[in-house]
Amino acid sequence: MAGAALQILGLGASTPIGRNVWASAAAARAGVCGFSEHPYMVDTAGEPMRIARAPWLDVGLDGAARLDALLLPAMDEALVPLAQAGGSSPLRLGFALALPPPRPGRPDTLVGDLLKAIGEHLPDRFARTGHFEMGHAAGCLALSAAEAGCARGAFDACLVAGVDSYLSSETLEWVEACDQLHGGGPLNNAWGFIPGEAAGAVLLGTPDLVRRCGLVPLGEVVSAGIGMESKLIKTDEVCVGEGLTQAFRAALQVLAPGEQVHNVFCDLNGEPYRADEFGFATLRTGEHFRAASDFVAPADCWGDVGAAGSLLHVALAVIASRKRYAEGPLSMVWGSSESGERGAVLVRCAESMGG
Template sequence: MSARVDADTGVDRGADSAGAPQPLRVIEIGAFTPVGGDARATAAAVRAGLCGFREHAYMVDTAGEPMRVAQVDGIDAALSGPARLAALLAPALVQALAPLGAGGDGPKVGVAVALPPMRPGTAADPAAAVDAVRALCRDRLGRRLGPFQGFASGHAGGYQALAQARAWLRDGQVDAAIVAGVDSYLDPLTLEWLEAEDQLHGAGPLNNAWGFIPGEAAGALLLTRRGGGDAPDGWADVLAVGLGRESKLNKSGEVCIGEGLTQALRRALDEVPEELVIDNVVCDMNGEAYRADEYGFSGLRVRDRLRDPTDFLAPADCWGDVGAAGLPLHLLLAASACRKGHAKGPLTLLWGSSDGGGRGAAVIRADVAVRA
């Protein structure tokens, strides 16, 4: 039977709903961000509080000030649209696939990718970005490439991709899965649109101090089913995934009280034994009041499951808003904190919030190293 995932709940309709979901193992992580060219460099930079913000080479805002962005080094500034997304994703994908080795034969690998939603500066045809990323994956995987699915929904897309990968693995369609995310807000048309929408951060009297810094990045996770004692080493286990849908959107004029995010959080937390308390939170809050208010309401509703709802990591202050790339990069930071002994405990809640209404959450577990 083919795996089927509900787009709003993340429930695998092809799985046995009577049993608890089997954890997935994150074998490897790839990253390409404004603060690091690979996963380990990125995690170390965020831990050190390094900031990847810079003035745009030529874009200025309506106050006459250079727009501040978080740009990845090593990408041709002339690249835009699907070509830029593929160029951003390529290094992260190579890193994540490293444990599989080279060659045309090997395990069948499914690929689920989060992509930016339709907005000024993206391709007029949403399928163009999907096709560009699929071609990249086919080039890297060859005959090993299994099912491929793109989710052009922004911040929450990574959680949709994770739910899909979990369904493929449960259903036995693939031996391993790549969950990736890639986004870039740096196209001139996108930057102009962000300013027109009053979402571009700036400190001047004509700017919005509560906007966000546009960023770009890519991240990729290599996942397998979690087995018994012979399970391969890796970064972390994915215990739970939950999706939700918010109707009161940013800039709609309606007051958002976090109903959609609460759905996603509860659906993820319901898959975790209720006696376990979540130690850490990593999320995509980016400086906008809407997102802070949304989590304020949602965090209160699930506060009995969190060690401290007010203690969270929001790395947009290092690499800007990275949109659809959020999930794999946030998982990287959570797992790295456990490896280095900085985490407050083994369980981390991740969440993301799309402008289009999609909401996603996941719970991961990683052993916390004892610091000497």
């Protein structure tokens, strides 16, 4: 499996703490907080809603146009290595897009609007496209689909991207109505999350493409595991991490005996449900982790970024290795969707890959 692992060739990001992937990673590493008060939305306690907003975007920009403004620069950034690559044969490039699920404030035409904007921005670039509309775990599912597509020879490389924004007025009101909006006042929910917005992109290629075009990989996607949780958040069911355990075990089965994960990047956002399921999952799989409790959860910097999270976490794993502050070469990225999907991805970034 490792010999045929997809190579990570490019990264891109737009977040509340950085307009590109390197700035975002540096800010997250430094603990820069992108939280602010919403200029006009107030919660039921009369306090301004706390959000994490991309400060260069007008607060009135909404719908697909807002997601376009986050997504397209991240895609362009991740595709830079292909523009610099050699090779004589035509490149078959796939595209997988992670998106928020249908919810209040998300336009019904979002998928079509985004794909149209992408087609106009990058005309005739992608041989195949797919989209995954399930929020937090969508990026992991998109990475798994890219892995499968390259394995069966459907394309030579795949751009996997994710974008999300909770900042529509209707979406913010829905988050608060679900008792998930974080607030600091006595009438607010201290265990909610900070609504954020972001886009992330990862360019993946086959080892054959790397050799043929003289590309320098940043790391590799070793494996992807998918699970399904039946005991969902916002229900009376007690979740004991069965779906996340399933995803972990599927991803971890490729490890050699005694090999352990050194770094964990995840979408924990302050909600007890997520922390509990992660705890149960690591209890069952703890022998595969150097220190499962030593995780990175950048929602404390850029808020909950939903469908963008997993791709941004892959980027953080790669950059941590290249900047030499990772605990080791093997990282796990995982995501947990409210609709039950669970995803886990193993990323290896040996020093020889980044120099």
